[in-house]
Structures are given as structure tokens and as C-alpha cells.
Amino acid sequence: MSNHIAVDIGASSGRLVLGTIKDGTLRLDELHRFSNGFTERDGSCFWDIDHLFEQIIIGLQKAKAQGITRCTLGIDTWAVDYVLLDESGGRLQEVYAYRDSRTNGVMEKVAAVISPEKVYAKTGIQQLNFNTLYQLYAHDSAELARADKIVMVPDYLYYRLSGRLINEATNASTMQMLNLQTREFDEELLALLGLRREQFAALTEPGEVLGMISADLEQQHDLPECELVVAATHDTASAVLGVPLQEGRSAAYISSGTWSLLGAELNTPLNNEQAMAANYTNEWGAFGTYRFLKNIMGLWLIQEVRRLDGGRHSFAELAELAAGAESFRSLIPCDHPRFLNPANMIDEIRSACAESGQPVPQAPGELARCIFDSLALSYRSYLEELEALTGTGFDVLQIVGGGANNALLNQLTADMIGREVLAGPTEATAIGNLAVQLIQAGEVADIREARALIGSSFAITSYQPRPVPQLQEVLQRWDELNAALG
Numbered sequence: 001m002s003n004h005i006a007v008d009i010g011a012s013s014g015r016l017v018l019g020t021i022k023d024g025t026l027r028l029d030e031l032h033r034f035s036n037g038f039t040e041r042d043g044s045c046f047w048d049i050d051h052l053f054e055q056i057i058i059g060l061q062k063a064k065a066q067g068i069t070r071c072t073l074g075i076d077t078w079a080v081d082y083v084l085l086d087e088s089g090g091r092l093q094e095v096y097a098y099r100d101s102r103t104n105g106v107m108e109k110v111a112a113v114i115s116p117e118k119v120y121a122k123t124g125i126q127q128l129n130f131n132t133l134y135q136l137y138a139h140d141s142a143e144l145a146r147a148d149k150i151v152m153v154p155d156y157l158y159y160r161l162s163g164r165l166i167n168e169a170t171n172a173s174t175m176q177m178l179n180l181q182t183r184e185f186d187e188e189l190l191a192l193l194g195l196r197r198e199q200f201a202a203l204t205e206p207g208e209v210l211g212m213i214s215a216d217l218e219q220q221h222d223l224p225e226c227e228l229v230v231a232a233t234h235d236t237a238s239a240v241l242g243v244p245l246q247e248g249r250s251a252a253y254i255s256s257g258t259w260s261l262l263g264a265e266l267n268t269p270l271n272n273e274q275a276m277a278a279n280y281t282n283e284w285g286a287f288g289t290y291r292f293l294k295n296i297m298g299l300w301l302i303q304e305v306r307r308l309d310g311g312r313h314s315f316a317e318l319a320e321l322a323a324g325a326e327s328f329r330s331l332i333p334c335d336h337p338r339f340l341n342p343a344n345m346i347d348e349i350r351s352a353c354a355e356s357g358q359p360v361p362q363a364p365g366e367l368a369r370c371i372f373d374s375l376a377l378s379y380r381s382y383l384e385e386l387e388a389l390t391g392t393g394f395d396v397l398q399i400v401g402g403g404a405n406n407a408l409l410n411q412l413t414a415d416m417i418g419r420e421v422l423a424g425p426t427e428a429t430a431i432g433n434l435a436v437q438l439i440q441a442g443e444v445a446d447i448r449e450a451r452a453l454i455g456s457s458f459a460i461t462s463y464q465p466r467p468v469p470q471l472q473e474v475l476q477r478w479d480e481l482n483a484a485l486g
Contacts, residue, residue, distance in 0.1 A: 002441055003071040005031070005063060005226070006433035007056055007157070010235060011078050011258045012036055012303060014052065016059030017427065018068070019434035021443055026434070026457040028427060031066070032059030038097035045097040045341075047081065049153065053160050060223045068224050072437045073161075073213070074231030075154045076238040076429060079174035079283075080132050083156040084147040085165075092143055095153065098130035099341040106134040114192060117276065122186050124271035124282030125176040128295065129337075132175035136193050150199050154233035161213050162228050166204040170237035173284035178203075180269050180282065206232040206286040206436045229440050231433040232286040236261045240291055241432030241447060242425065243398050244455030252386055252394040254379065254413075255428065256403025258300045262382050263293025264390060278385050286436065287447055292390065294382045297334040299403055301371045304345035309364055319408045321365030322372055328474045330358045330370045333482050334378050356481055376412035377478045383417055396420045400428030404461075414463040425458035 004019045016031040034055040038045045056075075063071065084092040096102070107116075107129050116127055125131065132152075136144065144150075151159065152171045159165055172178060179186040185197055210228040217223060232238045239255040243265075255261040269282040269290045283291040306318060313321065330353045332339070342348035349367060353360045361367045379397075387393055397417060399410060404423040414421040425431055435450040444450045468474070 002443060003063075003068050003224075004434050004437040004441070005060075005071050005073045006231070006430040006437075007059070007073065007075040008235065008238070008427075008430040008433055009036060009052060009075075009077040009154075010429075014055060015430065016056070016063070017430040017434070018063065018071075019431070019437070021438070021453075024453075024456075026431070026438075026453050028430065031062050034058075038099065044102065045100040046094040047097050047153070049083065049091075049095045049156065053157060056157065056161070057217070057221050057223070060226065061221060064222055064224050070225045071227070072229045072441060073226040074229050074433045074437050075157050076231050076233050076235045076433050077154045077157070077171075079152070079171055079234045079236070080130055080135065081153050082132055082135070082175075083151050083153065084143065085149040085151065085156075086146065087148045089159070092147055096135060098135070100130075101341075102138045103129045103134045106138050110134060110137055110192070114188070117273075119176065119189070120271055120276040122179050122189070123176050124180050124269045124275075124290075125174065126279045126281035126295065133177055133189065133193075136195070141194055144193070144195065147199055149201060150195070151201065152233070154231075155201070158210060158228060158230070161217065161226075162210045163214060164210045165201040166208075166210070166230065167201045168230055168233040169203045169205055170232045170284050170286060171234040172200075172203060174234060178284070180271060204230055206230055206237075207440045209440065229437045231436050234283065235429045236291060236293070237283065237285050238432035238436075239400055239429040240265055241286055241435050241450070242428030242430075242454060243400055243451065244425070244458070244460060245448065245451035246396060246398065246422075249395045250392055251396045251398050251422075252383060253398045253400065254403070256298065256399050256401040256406075258298055258303065260296040260298035260375065260379070260403065261291075261293045262296060262379060262386065263291055264386060264392065264394070266290045266292045266390070270389065275389055278389060280385075280389060292386075294385070296375070296378050296382065297339055298375070301334065301339060301345065301349075301375075302368060305349070305364070305367050305371065308344060308346050313364055315406070318364060318368040319372070319406055321363070322368035323408050325363070325365040325369035327369065328373050328470065328477075329366070330361050331377065331478060331481055332370060332374045334371075334374050356484065372406070372409045372412055375409060376416045377474070379413050380416040381478075381482075394419075396422055399423045400425060402426060404428075407461075407463075410461070410463045411466070414465045415468050418465045420465070421463040422460050423463065424460040425454065431458075
């Protein structure tokens, strides 16, 4: 029985998960869990990247203490954020968090130089003000010029473990700087930023072996012998790999966490005018695929409500309170920029409801119900868009990630979209990370076989749609609310 460890780090937490195949079943064991989050300093938002590296070491020490002496290891994190390195491999600055306000207005500045239509035709990546293209445009140009290498967050963590520099393709595609035709960094966009191709390492595909963890690290910290395998380092790319195989059915997916990523796996990009108008993205997936998807604000909304409420209620308790609150009483346009990083999420939700003439949610259950109802309606709208753009009618919506645990939201989603929702597995991101390691190790033949293994190894919950008597009135209110925002 071989040991494989997924380092899976999201915007709010991280974990090291051990994966093994026993009796034809993929088993997961959590080795270590830790918190993550950005901090504000001098008006800017930064990640504590050293904390993340330290937690990886702690997790590996725990693995060794449990008797794991050899393993493979893959890393995935969130996208778009980057690290600047000098010639000696040291960081030039702290790592900006994508919610930092420095990119406000930058899309408009870039659009005055190169049209958004041209950028989308080149890259197929949706316009988001925190894309790496706009972050780098806002970055101090002198500091960028001093950077010997520019890598993404998981690339940097691999570098700290191995000494090898890479730019893993699934995460690099989110930079909005890779050309779909050449499958390389676009020269015109590099010139726009005053950057050179040699400031980036070679694009690396999931499944490549980087070699062993540094001998110095292994000896200094008493770590297992780890063979480093390049995972699909963008967490959404790994989560999509962790979506179970649905034989004979056409499935869309939602990777539900801090963000909700709704989309479909395509073999060719779809970067036409209609896709751009709907702001869908073509992020690169593993094994020659594309993640054609829409970013939706997601569970960030409820995470912030819980935090500001002092953590008095667990997420499960908030869902229970929401189930007891009046349905569709108050709705918010989840994807409005006002909810990206407000000073106070609760105040922002209440203000949005008051401004649109709706009852203002007060109690935690009312706030949670407002969020879940609004998310379910967002999922309906975007699934309809996805079907129109791809020309595909989807039989089922597969929800993976932390949101798969939210029975209320899953049922509301099934009710809104009028078709079956399949929820699970929760740990799809770690599972997708492990899938690449299993394929590389030869324990499964390919991603098809890996997905079949996933489907037989983890519980999947089915939610069948129920009738909603006030559906037409709710949909009209929803349309009017979004139309009022232009």
C-alpha cells in the first residue's frame, strides 16, 4: 500500500491529507489542519506565506510520527496570487492577497491600452479585477524589474521544498497571460507589463515529478522521504479532477467553497463574444482539458457573517437557523463588487436589502437564509447561461467541496434548477490532487479510472427538486434586483 499526501490550502484553511488505496477503495486520513487568511498592514492585504510553509513541515512531521517513512506529495492552493524572487531565490516582498484594493480601477487603465476583447481572444480568461495581469500592472514597476522569477503561490511552496522552480499550467492560466493558441505566455501582454519571458519558469503540467524533498529539510525536521509530484496546483483544477464519473449523464459542476465555481469540463476552449459577454473563463485543466466556468462569490458571504458574529454558531447551526427562517424574504446580488471585501459584510447585506426596499435581515438565521436563497438563485441563472453558451443541456449538477455539506443550500439549488443535485465528495480538491499522484504512481490508469474509483469510494447524496409555489414571483424579483444594477 503506497502513501500519497495532498497539501490542500484554501483561502481560509489548509490541510495535509493522506490517501491510500485499500481493498479497491480510496481512503482519506487527515494528518494536519491549520488556519489561513490574509492580514491587513499599512492599508494592504498580505498572505503569511512562511506560515503556510511551516504548516506543511508540521504536517509532514506528523506523518512521520504515524509511521509514514515514504510518500509522494502534491500541492494545490488558490489562484492568481504570485511571489517575486530575486536571483538567490529570496522573496522580494510579501505576497499580496487578491482581495487587496490596489487593483481597483486597474482593469479600466489596462483597457485604455489593450481592449478587453483582445485580451479575452488571446487568453479566454474572464475579467476579474484581481487577475494576476491587473495585480502585476498595479505592482511597483521597479520591483518587478528586479524580479529574477515570478511564480504562483503553490509553485513557491514546491520551490521551498525542492529547490526547483516551475510555473504549473493550471494555475498559470489564471494569470490571464497565457495565449490559448501558442500555449505560452503572450508576448504582447508581457510587454504591457514590462516583463520578460525568462522571468517565468517553464510551464509544467500536472503529473511531472520534481524529485525528492530537499535532503536538508528531511534531515533537519525528521520528515518522510517525499517524492514531489506536480498536482493540478489550482485548487479548482484539482476539485474538478475529484468530481466523480457520471456514466451516461451530462453533468455540470460547482466547486463550492469560499468561491463557488460553476462550469463544465471542455476539451476545447470557448472564448467567443458570447462567452466573454457572460464573463466565463477558460482556465486550463489537467490532461488537456479546459475549465469553462463562472466565478460566484460563494460561501465567503456566510464565512464573513459567522466571523463578524463572533463565531457563536457553527456553519451547520447557521444552516439550521436559516432553515427555520422565512424563505426568499430578502435577496442580494451575490456577485456585486460591494460584497468582495466590505468593511463589514453584515452591514453591507443589510444596506443592500434596505436600498432595494426589501425587509432587512437581522438575526443570524435571517442573514444566512438571505445568503443561501441568493446563492441558489445565482446558481440557476448561471447554469442557464452555461447551457446556452455550450449548447448542452445538463442532466445533473454535481456539487463538490465544503458546500456539499450544506443540505439546505443543496436542496434549494435542486429546487431552483429543477433537476437533480448530487453532493459530494466534500474533499474533492484533496482527492483530485491525490488522483494525479495515483496516476503518476501507476495505481490507476488514467483520470477516467480515477473518477470511477472516487465515485465508488465516497458517499454521494442526491437532492431531487421539489415544487416551489412562489417560484415565478421569486424569479421576477430576482431579475428586477439584478436589472437595477445594470
